[in-house]
Amino acid sequence: MQGPRSKLLLKSYRKPFRDPILKKIRNQFKNREYKKLPYCSRCDNDEYFRFLGLRERTFCQVITNEGDFEKIQLKVARYRCNKHCRKIFIASDAPFYSNCRYGKQIVDLCRFLAKEHPVLEIERTLANIAGIQIDRDTIRRYITKFKVTIGPHKNKKCYTDFIPIIEKFLFNDDTKRKFPMGRKSWTKHLYESKSIDIPKPLFDALREYGKKNDITLQEAIQELKRVWDSGNKQEFENILIYNPPPDSKEHIRPRFQVDKSQFEFIEDILKEKNRYCDNPTDFIRRALTWYMREKGYLPKKK
Numbered sequence: 001m002q003g004p005r006s007k008l009l010l011k012s013y014r015k016p017f018r019d020p021i022l023k024k025i026r027n028q029f030k031n032r033e034y035k036k037l038p039y040c041s042r043c044d045n046d047e048y049f050r051f052l053g054l055r056e057r058t059f060c061q062v063i064t065n066e067g068d069f070e071k072i073q074l075k076v077a078r079y080r081c082n083k084h085c086r087k088i089f090i091a092s093d094a095p096f097y098s099n100c101r102y103g104k105q106i107v108d109l110c111r112f113l114a115k116e117h118p119v120l121e122i123e124r125t126l127a128n129i130a131g132i133q134i135d136r137d138t139i140r141r142y143i144t145k146f147k148v149t150i151g152p153h154k155n156k157k158c159y160t161d162f163i164p165i166i167e168k169f170l171f172n173d174d175t176k177r178k179f180p181m182g183r184k185s186w187t188k189h190l191y192e193s194k195s196i197d198i199p200k201p202l203f204d205a206l207r208e209y210g211k212k213n214d215i216t217l218q219e220a221i222q223e224l225k226r227v228w229d230s231g232n233k234q235e236f237e238n239i240l241i242y243n244p245p246p247d248s249k250e251h252i253r254p255r256f257q258v259d260k261s262q263f264e265f266i267e268d269i270l271k272e273k274n275r276y277c278d279n280p281t282d283f284i285r286r287a288l289t290w291y292m293r294e295k296g297y298l299p300k301k302k
C-alpha cells in the first residue's frame with residue numbers, strides 16, 4: 001500500500017493542541033499490551049486457549065512536527081481456541097474492529113464526525129488539531145462499512161470545536177470502561193454505562209427476525225422488548241430460538257453497540273443466575289449463552 005505523503009501542519013495549533021494530544025495518545029496507547037482472553041461462542045469457551053504470541057498493530061498514524069508520519073504501535077495477543085474448534089482470536093480487550101486497520105477509538109471518532117462533516121474537513125481538522133493522520137478514503141471506507149447516516153453538513157466549525165469530541169472518543173472514561181484493565185464488578189459497569197454491546201447471537205437472531213417480518217433491526221429490538229414486557233416468555237423464546245444465527249466464519253467476534261436502555265430487560269432473564277462477570281457485555285453474553293443452551297440451541301456444557 002502506498003503511504004501518505006508528508007504533510008505540513010499549521011504552526012499555530014502545535015503548542016496549544018497538537019502537542020498535548022499527541023502526548024496523551026502516546027501515553028495511553030503506545031506499546032500497550034492487550035492480552036485478555038477471548039470468548040469462543042462456538043465452543044462456549046472462555047478459558048482454554050493457546051497463547052500464540054503478541055502481534056504489533058497500528059493504533060493510528062500521527063504527524064510529527066517535522067511533517068513525517070509515525071505509527072503508534074501497540075501489541076495484541078492472539079489465541080487459538082483449544083477446546084474444539086481451534087479458531088484464532090485476538091485478545092478480547094484489543095481496541096480493534098475486524099477488518100479495520102486503525103484502533104476502535106479512531107474509527108468511532110471518524111464515524112461520529114462523518115455524520116455532520118465532509119471527509120476532507122475531518123482529515124484536515126484531525127491532522128491540524130490532533131496530529132492524527134487519517135486520509136479521506138479511509139474515512140469513506142468507514143462510512144460504507146458502518147453504514148453511517150450522513151445528515152445535513154454543519155457549517156464549518158472552528159477547528160478548536162473538535163477538541164472536546166476528540167477528547168471524548170480518544171481518552172474519556174468510556175474508553176476505560178470498554179477496555180478495563182482489571183476485573184471489576186459487572187453491576188458497577190452496567191449501571192455506569194450508557195450503552196452495551198449486544199452479543200452476536202442475539203444480534204443475528206434479531207436481524208433474522210427483522211428480515212422475516214420485514215421490519216428494521218431497531219423495530220425488531222422494540223418488538224422483542226414488547227414481548228418480554230408482556231410476560232409472554234414462550235413467544236420471547238420463539239423469537240430467539242426460531243431465528244438461529246447463521247454459522248459465522250469470522251475469526252473476530254463482532255459486537256454491536258446499542259443504547260443500553262433498550263436492553264435493560266435482558267438483565268431480568270438471568271437475575272437469579274447472578275454469575276460473576278467482568279462487564280455488561282460479559283454478563284449479557286453469559287446470560288444469553290446460558291439461556292440458549294438451556295433451550296437446546298447450543299450444545300450442553302461438557
Ligand SMILES: [Zn+2]
Nearest residue numbers: 040043081085
Ligand atoms: Zn472454539
